[in-house]
Amino acid sequence: MDCEEPAKLDELHERLTGAVEQLVSGDDWARALAFAARFRARSFSNTLLIWAQHEAAYEAGRVPDPMPSFVAGYRQWQGLGRQVEKGQPGYMIFAPVTGRFASSNPAASDSWRRLGKGEQPRPGEVVRSKMIAARPAYVWDVAQTAGDPIPEPPSPRLLEGEAPAGLWGGLAALVEERGFEVLRVPHEGMIHGANGLTDYAAKTVAVREDMDSAAQVKTLAHELGHVLMHGPDAETARQHRGIGEVEAESVALMIGAAHGMDTSGYTIPYVSTWAARVDGKEPVEIVKTTGERVRKIAMGILDQLDTTQIGDGTPPGLDRETPQRPQSGSERSAPERAALLHDAGARVSTVATATARERGL
Ligand SMILES: [Zn+2]
Structure with missing residues (x-):
């Protein structure tokens, strides 16, 4: 390995920490997510x-x-x-550094041994590459x-207030796949003044229908975020309520941005208010892990949709x-x-x- 790499890798970690610190102190979370969607x-x-x-x-x-x-x-x-x-x-x-591993019993996780440079597997062994480190x-x-x-x-073009074609149906199918029923309710009075509500006990996701179709689909994406990431455990819900809302809205923003929707209407509180909440973890770490968690969930959803995406x-x-x-x-x-x-x-x-x-x- 190149001898200047460890220094470069340190520099890379420092740069990343600087970028995350900027996010922690600023109000750029929504912009960062829109960027991450692209x-x-x-x-x-x-x-x-x-x-x-x-x-x-x-x-x-x-x-x-x-x-x-x-x-x-x-x-x-x-x-x-x-x-x-x-x-x-x-x-x-960061790019992955991979190593080759061989095993004669792939199901047993402790059976894998790392192959040396140019080393051939023994007869009957399976070879897999795995990421072992990162390099610049x-x-x-x-x-x-x-x-x-x-x-x-071609990039999707949308009129104001218009939902991307096929997005509601695709999101609703994913909600239903998890055993939840999608309900459309006439107004917010029926769901405690919210635009949408996920009821883990009744296994329902309700969205008010007195909004334009873009707002409805955005709300459904938010509720799908809850369905996939959060659960009925009241204790957990109370403790992480702030970050749970941030996660659900962040997933919705990335889904919207990936479909060319206007992302200015998403409501995400200042990072400083939610990234400081969880005990024992530094805001920089919370921001990094939240961003990656949200991206993975959004990617998983986007991969299953049959829609035109940027x-x-x-x-x-x-x-x-x-x-x-x-x-x-x-x-x-x-x-x-x-x-x-x-x-x-x-x-x-x-x-x-x-x-x-x-x-x-
Ligand atoms: Zn919510």
Whole structure:
């Protein structure tokens, strides 16, 4: 491993902590979620790192737009016929370091042994790649590259107050899959003045129908967040009530943002009011874990919907699932290895990629 990496990794952790601290003290949580929705294929930590470094690049005049659109690694851009321009530093993010593990009894978790470099499994052994650590890697926004045009994917267009096509039905199906009945009630008087209400005992999710369709679908996404993340345990509910509402509304915001909905109407309290609530945990940790928890739930929901969604930050035409290089690292020349080190997306095997994708790195 490159000897400058530990220092770089420290720097990366410091940058991330700085970005999270900024979130803790500011009122940017909703903006951070909208951003995370646009880059939802990556971990919440990596989206914060991309956001902060793109903002710095914008302020330094290196990129024309305050929002990045598509980001990819150096070689990934080359694969799309584009070249990173001179003088454009990449955005440093976390990438997984994977190791190969072998087992003759895959079901037993303690049976896996790590394979050495070039070591072959014994006959009958199954091999899996697993993430064992993180290392710094670099990605560039499309604005930092030149070359073949990137096809613009169609983006959903919505009228004010209009719900995205198929979203209500898709969310309702997911609510029902969890054994809850979706009810539409005429007005908020029937559900204690709320827009929606999840009743864990009666197994119902009620949404008032005297609102426009966008507000109704937003409320249903919020209640689905409760159904998937929270339970009837009164004690837990009381203790975490503040953060529970933040989580449900954050999931709803990410679902809405991924469908091109206006996210200004979501009500999320200041981070300083909810991130300080849970004893024994630092606000920075709470913000990081809440962001990642919300992203995973939102991704799980979005993956099951048959709706038109905005891109996830991966350039059209790039398949992050496909390994870009042959399996063996030992055949690579030194410059190739150096390039790989710079390429956040280069994976050594599809199994490793699947693991990395779950982790959103
Ligand atoms: Zn709620």
